[in-house]
Amino acid sequence: MAFYTSCGAAQEVTGSCHLLEIGKIKILIDCGMFQGQEGPMNFEEFPFNPEDINYLILTHAHIDHIGRVPLLVKKGFKNTIITTKSTFHISKLMLKNSAGILETKEDVLYTKEDVDNAIKLFTSFLEPKETMLLEGDIKISFKDAGHILGSVSVKIEFIEDGVKKEIIFSGDIGQESRIISSPIEYWDKANYVFVESTYGSSIHDSIELSIQNFKDQIKQALNKKSVIIIPSFALERTQEILFLLKQMSENKELNDVSVYLDSPLAIDVTKAFLEFPELFSKEIETLIKKGENPFEFKELIKTYSKEESLNIVTQRQPKIIIAGSGMCEGGRVGYHIQKYASNPNNLILFVGFQVNHTIGRKISQKDKHIELHGKKIEVNAQISKISGFSSHADQKELISWIDKVKNIDCIYLVHGENNQLETLKNKIKTQLHDKVHVVKLKERIYL
Numbered sequence: 001m002a003f004y005t006s007c008g009a010a011q012e013v014t015g016s017c018h019l020l021e022i023g024k025i026k027i028l029i030d031c032g033m034f035q036g037q038e039g040p041m042n043f044e045e046f047p048f049n050p051e052d053i054n055y056l057i058l059t060h061a062h063i064d065h066i067g068r069v070p071l072l073v074k075k076g077f078k079n080t081i082i083t084t085k086s087t088f089h090i091s092k093l094m095l096k097n098s099a100g101i102l103e104t105k106e107d108v109l110y111t112k113e114d115v116d117n118a119i120k121l122f123t124s125f126l127e128p129k130e131t132m133l134l135e136g137d138i139k140i141s142f143k144d145a146g147h148i149l150g151s152v153s154v155k156i157e158f159i160e161d162g163v164k165k166e167i168i169f170s171g172d173i174g175q176e177s178r179i180i181s182s183p184i185e186y187w188d189k190a191n192y193v194f195v196e197s198t199y200g201s202s203i204h205d206s207i208e209l210s211i212q213n214f215k216d217q218i219k220q221a222l223n224k225k226s227v228i229i230i231p232s233f234a235l236e237r238t239q240e241i242l243f244l245l246k247q248m249s250e251n252k253e254l255n256d257v258s259v260y261l262d263s264p265l266a267i268d269v270t271k272a273f274l275e276f277p278e279l280f281s282k283e284i285e286t287l288i289k290k291g292e293n294p295f296e297f298k299e300l301i302k303t304y305s306k307e308e309s310l311n312i313v314t315q316r317q318p319k320i321i322i323a324g325s326g327m328c329e330g331g332r333v334g335y336h337i338q339k340y341a342s343n344p345n346n347l348i349l350f351v352g353f354q355v356n357h358t359i360g361r362k363i364s365q366k367d368k369h370i371e372l373h374g375k376k377i378e379v380n381a382q383i384s385k386i387s388g389f390s391s392h393a394d395q396k397e398l399i400s401w402i403d404k405v406k407n408i409d410c411i412y413l414v415h416g417e418n419n420q421l422e423t424l425k426n427k428i429k430t431q432l433h434d435k436v437h438v439v440k441l442k443e444r445i446y447l
């Protein structure tokens with residue numbers, strides 16, 4: 001007998017956490033942080049006892065999928081964490097950075113010490129295409145989710161009354177065509193599929209068009225001697241942007257203009273990426289194996305220390321500043337927005353998804369007045385969005401991902417805002433399957 005309980009990312013995109021109980025075995029899939037307006041939910045009790053969890057499986061190293069792991073450990077979880085080696089490597093960087101931010105808050109969710117305790121529990125590694133026997137007859141397998149480096153979707157299978165049952169958790173699913181990642185892998189059959197729905201109602205611009213758009217916007221802004229601010233996620237998006245800027249540098253399209261990578265986390269993650277050449281597209285893998293760094297070019301200046309960061313403002317224009325956080329909720333990008341957003345000649349170029357109610361969402365929706373670190377800021381700079389860089393599949397790709405899975409009894413939709421979920425649900429009903437359900441928070445479902 002198996003039960004599913006939703007512990008996050010229900011009718012929203014953050015706080016991914018799914019509990020699967022198979023008999024007496026309790027498996028948690030992801031333990032992510034709630035972000036944006038859902039942030040206070042991180043302080044609520046887990047809807048289960050962390051001490052009772054037997055296994056924690058992590059699909060990838062984004063904070064909305066791993067951010068509450070140290071909290072889970074602090075609250076008593078002490079068993080095995082299963083993930084890929086690359087996700088482990090990157091999770092260490094992401095969680096330490098997360099604790100550094102949390103320790104500055106009035107109400108500290110967890111500390112660096114809690115992160116150290118969590119890191120000790122990453123003791124079991126599984127790679128895409130591999131299967132692991134947990135206990136009894138429970139097996140888990142991974143496939144490459146094509147979302148970010150090391151990301152996987154998970155199948156959990158077990159025998160009930162002599163019959164095999166298979167449950168898939170999609171994790172976050174990538175686009176079919178990406179800039180640097182290895183290609184997505186598909187599942188062929190399962191009884192139950194829990195699938196992310198971030199872009200359940202949207203169709204992305206093609207990646208080729210988006211790359212062209214990105215490069216054109218940079219060229220135009222450089223001609224106008226603008227300051228270009230790119231709020232970027234440290235993990236994957238920054239490396240994609242660096243790879244594209246390297247291409248521009250080699251084509252002499254950057255005009256020797258300085259590009260500042262102003263994020264210690266992004267600098268560390270970029271370095272870590274180079275340790276896993278086999279997880280990239282063939283093009284990038286070949287470059288790394290030839291000894292070339294796909295994320296390095298002559299105009300790039302990495303500003304690790306605070307002093308180096310503060311010094312950027314004194315440097316001549318035009319200039320390009322890549323800084324976190326990707327949704328402008330923290331990190332160094334806020335400082336640059338304060339400095340440069342009021343000038344209509346400057347450009348703020350969004351290259352990633354902006355969660356509802358975040359500062360990034362407000363600016364990207366062209367709100368003229370925002371408040372940042374208690375200061376009111378007038379945003380007159382040009383605002384632009386490149387939606388096609390998304391590391392998430394769009395509606396068409398989600399449908400195609402689900403369509404490859406045969407023998408489905410029911411599809412459960414998670415990790416999406418309500419309008420995206422409802423549109424995707426209707427699309428699935430008309431094109432694929434009758435049984436599709438939008439999961440509610442704390443809902444318990446018999447599988």
Ligand SMILES: [Zn+2]
Nearest residue numbers: 060062147172
């Ligand atoms: Zn993700």
